[in-house]
Amino acid sequence: MSALDYLWLVPALPFLxxxxxxxxxxxxxxxxxxxxxxxxxGLSLLVALACLAEFLARPGHAPFEQLLYPWxxxxxxxxxxxxxxxxxxxxxxxxxFVGFVIHVYSVGYMAxxxxxxxxxxxxxxxxxxxxLLVLGSNFLVMFVGWEGVGLCSYLLIGFYFDQDFxxxxxxxxxxxxxxxxxxxxxxxxAIFAQFGTLSFKGVNTAILEDIGAAQxxxxxxxxxxxxxxxxxxxxxxxxxxxxxxxxxxxxxxxxPTPVSALxxxxxxxxxxxxxxxxxxxxxxxxxxxxxxxxxxxAATAIFAATIGIAQNDIKKVLAYSTVSQLGYMFLAAGVGAxxxxxxxxxxxxxxxxxxxxxxxxxxxxxxxxQDMRKMGSLRxxxxxxxxxxxxxxxxxxxxxxxxxxxxxxxILGAAFEKSxxxxxxxxxxxxxxxxxxLRLLCLTFLGKFRGTxxxxxxxxxxxxxxxxxxxxxxxxxxxxxxAGKIPFTHFDWLGGFxxxxxxxxxxxxxxxxxxxxxxxxMLVGASVLAAVAGLLLAxxxxxxxxxxxxxxxxxxxxxxxxxxxENKYFVDEIYDRFVVRPLRxxxxxxxxxxxxxxxxGGLHVLAFLTELAGxxxxxxxxxxxxxxxxxxxTGVLVLFWWMIF
Amino acid sequence: MTIPIVWYLVLAAVLFCIGTFGxxxxxxxxxxxxSIELMLxxxxxTLVAYSRIHGxxxxxxxVFFALAVAAAEAAVGLGLFISIFRLRHTIDVNRLNQxxx
Numbered sequence: 001m002s003a004l005d006y007l008w009l010v011p012a013l014p015f016l017x018x019x020x021x022x023x024x025x026x027x028x029x030x031x032x033x034x035x036x037x038x039x040x041x042g043l044s045l046l047v048a049l050a051c052l053a054e055f056l057a058r059p060g061h062a063p064f065e066q067l068l069y070p071w072x073x074x075x076x077x078x079x080x081x082x083x084x085x086x087x088x089x090x091x092x093x094x095x096x097f098v099g100f101v102i103h104v105y106s107v108g109y110m111a112x113x114x115x116x117x118x119x120x121x122x123x124x125x126x127x128x129x130x131x132l133l134v135l136g137s138n139f140l141v142m143f144v145g146w147e148g149v150g151l152c153s154y155l156l157i158g159f160y161f162d163q164d165f166x167x168x169x170x171x172x173x174x175x176x177x178x179x180x181x182x183x184x185x186x187x188x189x190a191i192f193a194q195f196g197t198l199s200f201k202g203v204n205t206a207i208l209e210d211i212g213a214a215q216x217x218x219x220x221x222x223x224x225x226x227x228x229x230x231x232x233x234x235x236x237x238x239x240x241x242x243x244x245x246x247x248x249x250x251x252x253x254x255x256p257t258p259v260s261a262l263x264x265x266x267x268x269x270x271x272x273x274x275x276x277x278x279x280x281x282x283x284x285x286x287x288x289x290x291x292x293x294x295x296x297x298a299a300t301a302i303f304a305a306t307i308g309i310a311q312n313d314i315k316k317v318l319a320y321s322t323v324s325q326l327g328y329m330f331l332a333a334g335v336g337a338x339x340x341x342x343x344x345x346x347x348x349x350x351x352x353x354x355x356x357x358x359x360x361x362x363x364x365x366x367x368x369x370q371d372m373r374k375m376g377s378l379r380x381x382x383x384x385x386x387x388x389x390x391x392x393x394x395x396x397x398x399x400x401x402x403x404x405x406x407x408x409x410x411i412l413g414a415a416f417e418k419s420x421x422x423x424x425x426x427x428x429x430x431x432x433x434x435x436x437x438l439r440l441l442c443l444t445f446l447g448k449f450r451g452t453x454x455x456x457x458x459x460x461x462x463x464x465x466x467x468x469x470x471x472x473x474x475x476x477x478x479x480x481x482x483a484g485k486i487p488f489t490h491f492d493w494l495g496g497f498x499x500x501x502x503x504x505x506x507x508x509x510x511x512x513x514x515x516x517x518x519x520x521x522m523l524v525g526a527s528v529l530a531a532v533a534g535l536l537l538a539x540x541x542x543x544x545x546x547x548x549x550x551x552x553x554x555x556x557x558x559x560x561x562x563x564x565x566e567n568k569y570f571v572d573e574i575y576d577r578f579v580v581r582p583l584r585x586x587x588x589x590x591x592x593x594x595x596x597x598x599x600x601g602g603l604h605v606l607a608f609l610t611e612l613a614g615x616x617x618x619x620x621x622x623x624x625x626x627x628x629x630x631x632x633x634t635g636v637l638v639l640f641w642w643m644i645f
Numbered sequence: 646m647t648i649p650i651v652w653y654l655v656l657a658a659v660l661f662c663i664g665t666f667g668x669x670x671x672x673x674x675x676x677x678x679x680s681i682e683l684m685l686x687x688x689x690x691t692l693v694a695y696s697r698i699h700g701x702x703x704x705x706x707x708v709f710f711a712l713a714v715a716a717a718e719a720a721v722g723l724g725l726f727i728s729i730f731r732l733r734h735t736i737d738v739n740r741l742n743q744x745x746x
Binding site for chain 1 (some may be wrong): 665668669670677706738739741742743744
């Protein structure tokens with residue numbers, strides 16, 4: 001009996017947990033809800049680890065496919081099947097591990113919230129859908145998971161449904177995601193139309209059999225591969241919050257903090273990156289689309305990073321940081337470094353989940369306050385949160401020997417190879433990242449306390465159930481980077497592990513990206529320098545007891561630029577003006593003119609005519625029998641007249 | 646020497662017209678009823694006349710049936726008028742005009 005035979009349990013357990021918690025458990029049975037809510041992902045993690053252990057022992061990491069149900073409908077033949085190959089193995093580990101840790105954290109964080117049971121039901125549902133997405137062996141299963149996580153994201157953003165903003169944010173997330181999903185679905189249709197199959201393996205085989213066909217012109221002047229790649233990428237834009245569909249992610253912070261950590265930092269938003277890596281063959285055949293991906297990624301990275309500088313809500317900063325880091329991943333995928341995209345995805349999952357959970361611990365201690373202007377000096381009161389948060393900050397900033405450094409540095413190296421412009425943007429983003437993250441740390445943990453007296457009195461370190469997950473994730477944030485490419489050495493475990501997933505096109509074999517030592521020193525030096533420069537700048541502006549005085553100074557010195565950045569480049573306003581309001585106007589037109597006037601009006605006219613005819617007709621029904629007899633007689637006469645003449 | 650068919654028909658037509666006139670102008674329910682009987686018998690008369698001319702007794706059979714039905718109808722009609730009279734103390738059809746809007 002092999003553990004891999006139980007692979008189906010990995011997504012099934014969280015689904016079961018969601019069903020039991022959602023449908024059977026009562027609200028008052030809180031400990032039962034906890035046991036199921038945390039137990040299901042916990043068991044799922046154990047099964048996943050057993051599967052991974054066995055998978056690693058397989059010779060050559062041969063992909064394992066588990067067919068659950070051959071679903072056939074006419075010419076369309078799609079299996080409900082799971083695929084465990086190196087790529088989904090990495091994702092499986094990240095999702096189950098980080099997911100489980102966040103579930104444990106939620107027990108502490110959500111302890112006093114209304115809807116505790118509902119929260120865990122949604123979270124488990126999310127885990128199930130995400131694992132379906134990751135493990136699916138074809139585009140359809142992936143799409144089901146893809147939509148499932150979107151649904152859970154909507155449910156969890158709007159978790160506090162009794163307030164005004166969260167449900168709105170949830171709807172926004174759902175609608176913006178739908179735009180991307182539409183394109184994703186188009187891509188899937190195109191794949192089926194072209195290759196007659198939806199399984200990842202089948203598509204790759206079909207393409208490799210006839211590369212010319214995949215590069216044949218298709219529609220809109222794009223080749224088959226380009227069209228599919230573009231559609232899929234638009235889908236990824238929505239889910240992974242890239243320009244221009246990133247606007248939902250910052251608003252998604254309206255959900256509880258563990259949700260932000262799990263869904264909007266570590267797992268769901270990286271689904272787009274996973275999908276691009278999964279379909280890397282198509283992207284390799286579509287170089288122009290790949291370039292587009294890289295440009296969008298780089299643009300998103302720097303754009304979001306600049307916004308992050310001027311935000312005062314602790315979670316908003318982290319949200320823009322997430323958007324920015326996702327940009328890095330797409331930059332990597334766009335320049336063809338799919339392994340590095342996944343590498344950054346994994347390290348980012350650790351340190352960004354850590355940062356979000358840390359911010360949750362802060363918010364918890366501050367009694368729900370999220371405005372950094374009212375924080376400060378929390379280092380003294382929340383020592384463990386501070387230590388782990390410091391590790392997270394240094395890791396995301398790209399300080400050497402921590403996780404973020406390895407993945408980010410490798411991505412920048414790959415970007416340099418493709419285009420120095422992208423590299424410069426990447427370096428600038430790295431500096432900005434270090435800057436806004438240290439600003440966040442300084443405003444929150446250092447300096448003087450700027451909140452109310454009551455809040456200060458209430459400050460306390462979070463319980464162990466919150467701190468232990470932080471420590472676990474901090475450990476990951478330190479060591480996760482050693483799994484991948486280490487500069488100046490030939491060590492690259494992750495690269496070797498994932499090599500079989502990245503299809504090498506015929507004629508491109510033997511290309512190994514190893515820079516000369518001089519170039520490598522320059523590249524690594526530049527990224528370290530950028531991180532250090534960003535940190536130093538932030539320390540000069542916000543370090544010590546300066547508080548928010550530098551923000552005010554910046555706002556005074558560069559009023560227009562600061563206002564622009566503080567208001568997120570007015571993108572929401574632009575969308576409101578050019579998309580939302582015209583759409584609303586159109587809907588209003590449909591309602592007020594087409595529905596109320598044309599459709600309802602037509603019916604009203606018809607009803608009026610009928611009534612009029614009735615009104616006229618009823619003058620003839622007087623109730624007088626003799627009159628009726630006269631009608632009758634007249635009728636007979638008319639009939640006779642008609643019959644005779 | 647037989648009476649020509651036209652005479653019968655003229656008599657029937659005259660009876661029918663009298664009946665129609667009575668049915669349209671009388672206000673008493675019973676009188677209207679009698680007028681209708683008159684129209685019915687006008688029709689019966691033509692049937693009998695033709696039966697005699699053609700030497701075919703089917704017409705006379707029809708008349709027997711018509712008389713039987715008319716008797717039954719008269720019984721029902723009179724019964725209705727009696728119950729209406731009990732209810733409304735009148736059988737003036739001008740005042741029996743409840744069946745209207």
